[in-house]
Amino acid sequence: MSGRRASGPVRVGFEEATLRLPIDAIMPLRDVSAAIRRSIKYGQIAASIAEVGIIEPPAVVRDSVNPDRFHLLDGHLRVAILRERGETEVVCLVAIDDEAFTYNKRISRVATIQEHKMILNAIKKGVPEERLARALNVNIGNIRTKRDLLIGICPEVATLLRDRHVPINVFAELRRMKAIRQVEAAQAMITMNRFTLSYAKSLVAATPGDQLLETTRRRRTGLSEKQIETMQRESENLDREFKLIEQDFGADHLDLMLAAGFVSRLLGNARIVNYLAQHHGDLLAEFQRIADYQEAA
Structure with missing residues (x-):
């Protein structure tokens, strides 16, 4: 090719x-x-x-x-x-x-939302849900949950998470929040690279009451208003810190890739490799590890 x-x-x-x-x-x-x-x-x-x-x-x-x-x-x-x-x-x-x-x-062809779309396509083609469950070796409740995965999820979140491996129960937590907060929560999960149910629940717990659905506000018990305010404040601080880290990470990653590319070019020169092998074997080994990492990245 x-x-x-x-x-x-x-x-x-x-x-x-x-x-x-x-x-x-x-x-x-x-x-x-x-x-x-x-x-x-x-x-x-x-x-x-x-x-x-x-x-x-x-x-x-x-x-x-x-x-x-x-x-x-x-x-x-x-x-x-x-x-x-x-x-x-x-x-x-x-x-x-x-x-x-x-x-x-x-x-990623096996991401959660893509699997949801595959099931919808099969149902649109007339495949019964029972037959899908039998084909995929799961119970019919699982098929119906995946079928209804994006009900109550705003389109922006579906786009953000379309190629991510997200547990199905995480979408149930996202539905507890209003659309704007859903987007913020999805962005936080991507920034943190954490898509676990426990993290989604912590985001819901740290969500201000006016950004939750009415049914969720009625269910939220066991935490005092002061505890909720503390969680919200800590969540906001954590979000700011990670955004700063993310900005630095982009520049650092670019520098690393440029340096790794330079090392790979050095190792493409037989004279340099021979010299390093004779006089700096340990350095050559490190350079080779860097080059291997770049190829695998």
Whole structure:
């Protein structure tokens, strides 16, 4: 695949229409090992495909040399299962951006909200909820909870959390707050990188009464007004501190990436590597660790 990189923020787009492609024309970017094929997740996906078919199309990108060949970006397990079943074709999304690294870094296909959308799509296609529950090996209550996931959640929060792994019960806590406070809470969870139920409950507890729904205000018991005011004040202070840290982190991270890039270029020079190996072996080992980190990041 080509190494073309666009300037500015990285964005992944898709061709307007899905394509039905021969499975033999799709080249996986990684193997599905025997251990993965024996896993519970693999079995669940296989059961789902057998029961309701492919709900979410795999994502591919055209080969830069042969436009009739495609590289598989997302959906390795789905395509592997289809091959096992003897299927010869599959409907795919075709990515415009030709970098699998970009796609995999930016898109999470198993995030909570995306799973909610998959279930809605299946229901719209006429798949009964009981059949979905059987396919996904969960009880029907779980399917209905995921179906109704975004009821009472403002669209801005759905956008903020669309690619995050958020426990379902966290959305129940977000519903206790008014829209503006929901957005603040979602932003706080992203800043803290904490999406736990306990943290969501602490945000609700620290929310001023006028930013809670009436039903939540009536339920909030066990804390005095003074305790609530203290929690609100501490929450605001913590939020300010993290915003300051976040600003510094951005600059520090940029400096680190520039330094790591410089080290990687140094290690690309054979003469420098030979010199370091002969005279500064410990320094060379540290440089190699930095370069390895950059490649993995």
